[in-house]
Amino acid sequence: xxxxxxxxxxxxxxxxxxxxxxxxxxxxxxxxxxxxxxxxxxxxxxxxxxxxxxxxxxxxxxxxxxxxxxxxxxxxxxxxxxxxxxxxxxxxxxxxxxxxxxxxxxxxxxxxxx
Amino acid sequence: xxxxxxxxxxxxxxxxxxxxxxxxxxxxxxxxxxxxxxxxxxxxxxxxxxxxxxxxxxxxxxxxxxxxxxxxxxxxxxxxxxxxxxxxxxxxxxxxxxxxxxxxxxxxxxxx
Numbered sequence: 001x002x003x004x005x006x007x008x009x010x011x012x013x014x015x016x017x018x019x020x021x022x023x024x025x026x027x028x029x030x031x032x033x034x035x036x037x038x039x040x041x042x043x044x045x046x047x048x049x050x051x052x053x054x055x056x057x058x059x060x061x062x063x064x065x066x067x068x069x070x071x072x073x074x075x076x077x078x079x080x081x082x083x084x085x086x087x088x089x090x091x092x093x094x095x096x097x098x099x100x101x102x103x104x105x106x107x108x109x110x111x112x113x114x
Numbered sequence: 115x116x117x118x119x120x121x122x123x124x125x126x127x128x129x130x131x132x133x134x135x136x137x138x139x140x141x142x143x144x145x146x147x148x149x150x151x152x153x154x155x156x157x158x159x160x161x162x163x164x165x166x167x168x169x170x171x172x173x174x175x176x177x178x179x180x181x182x183x184x185x186x187x188x189x190x191x192x193x194x195x196x197x198x199x200x201x202x203x204x205x206x207x208x209x210x211x212x213x214x215x216x217x218x219x220x221x222x223x224x225x226x
Contacts, residue, residue, distance in 0.1 A: 045206055047215040061214035095162055100210050101153050104162045
């Protein structure tokens with residue numbers, strides 16, 4: 001059974017960074033793309049970007065190019081997303097998902113507050 | 115960016131009634147591979163999204179056959195032949211043909 005287990009909720013201060021993780025079990029992430037998606041409170045879904053864990057190649061939505069950094073560790077079968085220069089507008093639930101949306105993590109709530 | 119327009123915004127249906135959700139894209143989703151990467155997911159209240167359909171009409175193995183997907187190019191439809199209580203939540207279409215990937219704004223299905 002494929003499972004995506006995301007790290008716990010984060011409380012970050014404005015201007016700081018947080019790093020979220022998404023550990024995959026039951027499937028080798030080298031054989032897929034890993035996507036990250038956010039959902040602001042009460043809103044819809046927004047695609048942040050994608051990483052190919054086999055070679056580290058990434059594609060980002062334009063608005064997240066200076067906000068998010070996607071990485072992956074194939075030895076631990078884990079994908080990561082670092083969010084930098086946090087602002088209140090970054091408060092959201094962040095989901096990881098395996099291409100093409102076949103499996104989703106449970107989400108990580110990031111709250112930005114001083 | 116490809117804009118995905120979903121209608122209706124919400125549906126309120128009794129158990130056993132059929133449901134239909136439309137998803138229109140601002141560009142053709144037919145890729146150079148000849149495949150159309152239009153997917154449907156369901157987000158139940160308080161949960162992460164769950165897969166339903168990929169490449170327009172292919173149901174994931176665990177999805178009941180009362181769900182069906184159809185369409186081509188820029189117009190797509192998700193149908194539920196007979197709504198059941200477990201079908202409540204927000205349905206999203208999303209496209210994986212063009213970067214950035216984009217989602218529809220969602221259709222909320224409520225059970226009367």
